[in-house]
Amino acid sequence: xxxxxxxxxxxxxxxxxxxxxxxxxxxxxxxxxxxxxxxxxxxxxxxxxxxxxxxxxxxxxxxxxxxxxxxxxxxxxxxxxxxxxxxxxxxxxxxxxxxxxxxxxxxxxxxxxxxxxxxxxxxxxxxxxxxxxxxxxxxxxxxxxxxxxxxxxxxxxxxxxxxxxxxxxxxxxxxxxxxxxxxxxxxxxxxxxxxxxxxxxxxxxxxxxxxxxxxxxxxxxxxxxxxxxxxxxxxxxxxxxxxxxxxxxxxxxxxxxxxxxxxxxxxxxxxxxxxxxxxxxxxxxxxxxxxxxxxxxxxxxxxxxxxxxxxxxxxx
Amino acid sequence: xxxxxxxxxxxxxxxxxxxxxxxxxxxxxxxxxxxxxxxxxxxxxxxxxxxxxxxxxxxxxxxxxxxxxxxxxxxxxxxxxxxxxxxxxxxxxxxxxxxxxxxxxxxxxxxxxxxxxxxxxxxxxxxxxxxxxxxxxxxxxxxxxxxxxxxxxxxxxxxxxxxxxxxxxxxxxxxxxxxxxxxxxxxxxxxxxxxxxxxxxxxxxxxxxxxxxxxxxxxxxxxxxxxxxxxxxxxxxxxxxxxxxxxxxxx
Numbered sequence: 001x002x003x004x005x006x007x008x009x010x011x012x013x014x015x016x017x018x019x020x021x022x023x024x025x026x027x028x029x030x031x032x033x034x035x036x037x038x039x040x041x042x043x044x045x046x047x048x049x050x051x052x053x054x055x056x057x058x059x060x061x062x063x064x065x066x067x068x069x070x071x072x073x074x075x076x077x078x079x080x081x082x083x084x085x086x087x088x089x090x091x092x093x094x095x096x097x098x099x100x101x102x103x104x105x106x107x108x109x110x111x112x113x114x115x116x117x118x119x120x121x122x123x124x125x126x127x128x129x130x131x132x133x134x135x136x137x138x139x140x141x142x143x144x145x146x147x148x149x150x151x152x153x154x155x156x157x158x159x160x161x162x163x164x165x166x167x168x169x170x171x172x173x174x175x176x177x178x179x180x181x182x183x184x185x186x187x188x189x190x191x192x193x194x195x196x197x198x199x200x201x202x203x204x205x206x207x208x209x210x211x212x213x214x215x216x217x218x219x220x221x222x223x224x225x226x227x228x229x230x231x232x233x234x235x236x237x238x239x240x241x242x243x244x245x246x247x248x249x250x251x252x253x254x255x256x257x258x259x260x261x262x263x264x265x266x267x268x269x270x271x272x273x274x275x276x277x278x279x280x281x282x283x284x285x286x287x288x289x290x291x292x293x294x295x296x297x298x299x300x301x302x303x304x305x306x307x308x309x310x311x312x313x314x315x316x
Numbered sequence: 317x318x319x320x321x322x323x324x325x326x327x328x329x330x331x332x333x334x335x336x337x338x339x340x341x342x343x344x345x346x347x348x349x350x351x352x353x354x355x356x357x358x359x360x361x362x363x364x365x366x367x368x369x370x371x372x373x374x375x376x377x378x379x380x381x382x383x384x385x386x387x388x389x390x391x392x393x394x395x396x397x398x399x400x401x402x403x404x405x406x407x408x409x410x411x412x413x414x415x416x417x418x419x420x421x422x423x424x425x426x427x428x429x430x431x432x433x434x435x436x437x438x439x440x441x442x443x444x445x446x447x448x449x450x451x452x453x454x455x456x457x458x459x460x461x462x463x464x465x466x467x468x469x470x471x472x473x474x475x476x477x478x479x480x481x482x483x484x485x486x487x488x489x490x491x492x493x494x495x496x497x498x499x500x501x502x503x504x505x506x507x508x509x510x511x512x513x514x515x516x517x518x519x520x521x522x523x524x525x526x527x528x529x530x531x532x533x534x535x536x537x538x539x540x541x542x543x544x545x546x547x548x549x550x551x552x553x554x555x556x557x558x559x560x561x562x563x564x565x566x567x
Contacts, residue, residue, distance in 0.1 A: 014495075016352045018526060018533040022496040023353050059496075071548045078556025083563075120391050120402040127399075240549045247545025251537050255548055262552055266559035274563075303399045309468075311461030316387040316407065 019254035020064045026260060028058070033072065033261040037268020040076040040209075041083065042276040043228065043288045048073055048201075049134065049210055049295060051261070060257070067246035067253045070201070070239045072261035077236040079269035084229030091226045094178045095233035097187045101194020102201070102208060102238035109202030110245055116203075120314075126204055127303050133200070134296035137214045142289035144218065148282040178222075189220065194234060201238050202245070209235050210292065224281055335375065336364040337518040339506045344520065346493065347527035354495040357381065357522070359418075359504055360488035363481075371484025376419070376426040376509040378437055379479060379489045381522070383414025383471075384500030390462050406458040411444050413498040414471050418478035418489040428512045435507060435514055439463055439472050470494040499525050 014023040032054060036047030048069050055065035084090055116122040175186050193215055197208025212231040216222040222230070247253045276284055342358035359379045365371060388411050391402040419426065423438045432441045444459055466472040471494065479489040501523055508516040526534055537544050 014351060014353050016348060016350050016495075016530055018530040019537055021498070023351075071552050074549060075552035075556040078553050079559045082557065082560035086564075120405060124399065124401045240552075243548050243552075244542075244545040247537070247548060248541045251541060253537065253545065253548050255533055255537075255544075255551070258548060259551060259555075262555045266556045269556070270559055270563040305400070306395075307393060307400050309465060310393045311458070311465055312391045312393070312402070313462065313465055314389045314391065316389050 015256065015260070017060075017064075017254050017257045019252065020060050020068075020257060022059060024058065024060075024257070024260075029257065029260040030264040033076075033264020034268040034271075035264075036072075036261075037076045037079070037265030037270075038272035038275065039268075039288075039291070040073070040232070040265065041080040041269035041272025041274075042284060043209070043213065043272075047076070047265070049130070049204070049292075052204070053295075053299075055257075061252070063246075063250050063252040064254050064257065067243070067250060068257045068261065070242040070246065071253055071258040072265055073239040074236060074243060075258075075262040076265035076269040077232045077239065079266040080273050081229060081232040081236060083270060083273040084232060087229075089226050089229035090233050091178055091222070091230045092233065093176070094190055094222070094226075095230045097190045098194035098197070098208075098212065098230070098234035099237045101191040101196075102198035102234055103241060105195035105198025105200075106202045106238055106241050106245065107198075108195075109199040110249070112199070113202055124303075127299055129200070129204060131296055131300045131303065133211060134292050134299065137210065138289050138293035138296055140218055141214055141285050142293065145282045145285035145289060149286065152282070185220065193220075194238075197234070198238050198241075201242055208238055228276070334510075334515040335366065335369075335372075335508060337506055337508050337516045338362045338364060339504075339518040339520060341504050341520050341522060344522055346522065346524045348497075348499065348525065348530060349527050350530060352495060354497075355493040357491045357493055357504070358488065359491065359506065360486070361506065361518075362486055363484065363508060365485075372510065373484060374510055375481065375484055376421055377479045377481060377487045377489070378417060378419045378423070378426070378507045378509060379491070380435075380437065380505045380507070381414070381416045381491055382412045382503050382505070383498055383524075384412075384502070385410035386413050386498075387411070388462065390458050392458065392461065406454070408444050408459075408462065411462065412442065413500070414502065415439065415442060415466075416473045416475065416491050418475040418491055420477065420479040420481055420487070422476050423474075426509050426512065427514070431509075431513060435517075437507070439467070439474055469496060471496070471498075493524070497524060 013026045015026050016023045032051060036051045039047045039050070051069045051072070052065050055069065056062050060068075081090065113122070116125055174188070178185070193212065194208070197211050200211060201208050209231045212234060213227055216227050216231070217224060243253060339359065339361035342360075343355075346355050346357070359381075363371070363375060363377075388408045389405055390408060391405045393400045394403040396403060417423075417438060419437075423432060427435075427437055432438055436442055442463070444462065463472060473492075475489070475491065478491070479487055481487045501521060503519055504522055505517060505519045507514045525531065
């Protein structure tokens with residue numbers, strides 16, 4: 001135990017990951033978890049879009065990184081969700097519809113994943129998906145939050161132009177009342193959204209949050225009070241399903257890696273959900289937009305730059 | 317009578333002209349436990365000269381440690397429409413997952429290219445069971461790419477001059493085993509080399525495996541996938557809930 005008391009020893013403490021098959025620095029992985037947990041608690045995004053590439057960069061095999069980060073997102077979702085539900089920040093009705101869509105989407109995603117993996121194009125497809133989605137989300141969110149901030153400073157009401165998409169959504173049949181979200185819309189719209197997010201969770205190792213949050217705010221017009229909590233609620237179920245699918249098919253879930261990430265991220269999620277109360281939502285959204293855009297730009301450069309390794313190896 | 321004695325001595329006379337190896341390794345089993353950050357494998361032994369002949373100065377030693385073979389698919393990226401995408405691939409039937417060679421002097425100084433190829437001495441002389449149907453140029457390109465990847469991961473290495481020979485009788489070599497070493501059955505071969513030829517060889521087996529908790533986890537993921545997945549989910553739910561409760565208390 002003397003090793004734990006000495007900070008320099010702690011910084012160099014390594015732990016062997018049984019599934020990934022290599023040793024990692026405990027402190028690095030736990031801090032990575034904290035950072036991602038803070039994002040999760042603040043914005044309702046799982047942080048998978050950051051943690052998966054970082055784990056791969058650290059040398060963890062991609063399949064293990066994707067599978068174990070799904071497990072980790074489940075934990076930080078619970079942690080953040082409990083914090084939000086105490087403030088009545090979850091629309092469970094909307095959440096269940098999103099979960100149903102997510103379940104269908106993640107099953108379909110599993111099939112698409114295997115198909116792409118066989119052809120060897122999974123990395124390229126995932127890369128393009130990342131750039132397109134993150135770019136679009138970052139730009140939309142950045143423009144909106146910046147506009148809202150400028151309008152506030154001038155003392156005018158933020159201009160919300162009526163959107164064609166909202167009219168399209170309200171034209172869907174069989175409308176339900178979602179009290180938490182303050183909406184009267186057809187459940188088909190959130191079901192489809194859940195489906196897309198489930199598909200992306202499996203393909204990209206990210207929780208659906210980073211697409212759920214902007215779509216719920218900008219396309220559906222869900223009350224921002226319940227957006228993060230509801231997104232976490234859906235992410236919880238979809239990532240738990242993803243963990244199970246990976247455990248059964250790829251055997252790539254590393255319990256030790258997931259546990260290390262979890263210790264950091266569940267703590268971070270609590271810090272994040274408290275932090276978000278202290279800053280204005282527009283500022284929070286602007287910060288998220290900047291992070292998302294930075295990742296998108298980095299990914300776009302990665303597609304065009306000559307990679308470090310021209311050759312890659314896959315076990316047969 | 318004289319003739320029979322000569323016949324009986326014949327095998328002795330044949331082997332008597334060349335020295336013999338008595339090899340040993342520091343570990344015949346390397347356990348990968350929670351704190352595994354690599355290991356050092358010590359290969360040592362004695363060179364026995366027949367009939368008490370004096371140790372020869374031109375005796376050289378090469379030690380090769382090989383890991384279990386694996387079948388690999390190697391993909392090659394190319395720039396297409398401004399993006400780097402996988403465009404070609406080759407199959408390799410049996411590639412050693414780990415290969416390290418240690419020698420007493422530079423390989424090209426102690427063995428002929430022919431001997432190096434026959435005994436697979438040196439990374440450049442590895443026979444990675446050539447893929448079928450590809451032309452030689454393409455084969456060489458993919459093999460070079462594969463070897464480069466393995467070298468970068470520390471899984472292929474040449475340690476020139478890492479074998480020390482004392483008084484021409486005792487030799488020892490320390491080979492580093494990296495943290496990312498694949499598990500399985502390894503062989504450690506020792507070659508005694510004189511005048512560019514291998515005159516004696518000896519082999520020892522080494523098992524590298526996960527032990528204790530690490531072995532349990534890896535085995536559980538393979539044999540009980542459903543239970544393993546449920547435990548993973550349970551663990552994440554539990555930790556998330558604990559954090560939420562702990563933070564509510566703290567406030």
